[in-house]
Amino acid sequence: MSRQGDQLAGDKDLLGRASISERVADVLRTRIGEGQFKPGTKLSEDEICTALGVSRNTLREAFRLLTHERLLVHELNRGVFVSRPSADDVADIYRVRLLVECAVVRSLGEPPYALDGLADAVAAGERATADSDWDALGTANFHFHRELVALAGSPRIDEAMRTVLAELRLAFHALEDPRALHSPYLDRNRALLDALRKGDTAHAEDLLERYLAHSSENLRLAENGSATR
Structure with missing residues (x-):
């Protein structure tokens, strides 16, 4: 498991509390707030889904929530990246x-x-x-x-x-x-x-x-x- 997966591996047990996509978003939001995912980082669907034990659809919904919060940005044909505040x-x-x-x-x-x-x-x-x-x-x-x-x-x-x-x-x-x-x-x-x-x-x-x-x-x-x- 690579670095993103390593950082999230211990968070799987946190996913027992609201809708799954909201809980995934909360894990990622916390990790961003703690400085572990830096601006411009491309988020790997494979690594995060494996680390948290969730489906791609669930993760993509979490990405949408965090994009709405300006923490992530979706770039067409490139993927999802951590935002850079202006x-x-x-x-x-x-x-x-x-x-x-x-x-x-x-x-x-x-x-x-x-x-x-x-x-x-x-x-x-x-x-x-x-x-x-x-x-x-x-x-x-x-x-x-x-x-x-x-x-x-x-x-x-x-x-x-x-x-x-x-x-x-x-x-x-x-x-x-x-x-x-x-x-x-x-x-x-x-x-x-x-x-x-x-x-x-x-x-x-x-x-x-x-x-x-x-x-x-x-x-x-x-x-x-x-x-x-």
């Missing part, structure tokens, strides 16, 4: 993040909050930094924001933001120095977690607004080779 796509993603993530923090009731997932993501980021594994640090940051959105307790928001964050992760792959993009945000994640532990949602929202503004600008600069801390 600068306009990235700007729009950050508009969505600002609206949704800040609203989640603003809407939190009285503490304590369920912060174990956020704390686990920070710890994963610290391990990745110690190992100089910048892809893993990006994945930890991805999980931090998924856990942040999960505080809203809304499956619909969770589903929407999984797609938004997965699409954003694709933009990160175009950068030559992922360390410069991801490493500043570990300290910011710690500060945000600390504010939420104290129940200070106003401060947490302010931190998050500045966080997203800095991240958006840093990504723009990184695309031009001049990312800053």
Whole structure:
């Protein structure tokens, strides 16, 4: 089994929960969000069907779902490829993040909050930094924001933001120095977690607004080779 099959082989057991095509799409969406399928990668029907134990028709329906979400693109007579977000796509993603993530923090009731997932993501980021594994640090940051959105307790928001964050992760792959993009945000994640532990949602929202503004600008600069801390 080649690399795509290896990456998906452990996911077959996850396919026991919604319609098969939706579950396949969720597996692929997660793998894209975790940085394992890079922009421009051609997806192999044979490998993925074998790894997940699904039919071609099921996989093609999953491809259609993810194409609608802008995570994949179908090229006539060539196949299905992982998308490459444009600068306009990235700007729009950050508009969505600002609206949704800040609203989640603003809407939190009285503490304590369920912060174990956020704390686990920070710890994963610290391990990745110690190992100089910048892809893993990006994945930890991805999980931090998924856990942040999960505080809203809304499956619909969770589903929407999984797609938004997965699409954003694709933009990160175009950068030559992922360390410069991801490493500043570990300290910011710690500060945000600390504010939420104290129940200070106003401060947490302010931190998050500045966080997203800095991240958006840093990504723009990184695309031009001049990312800053």
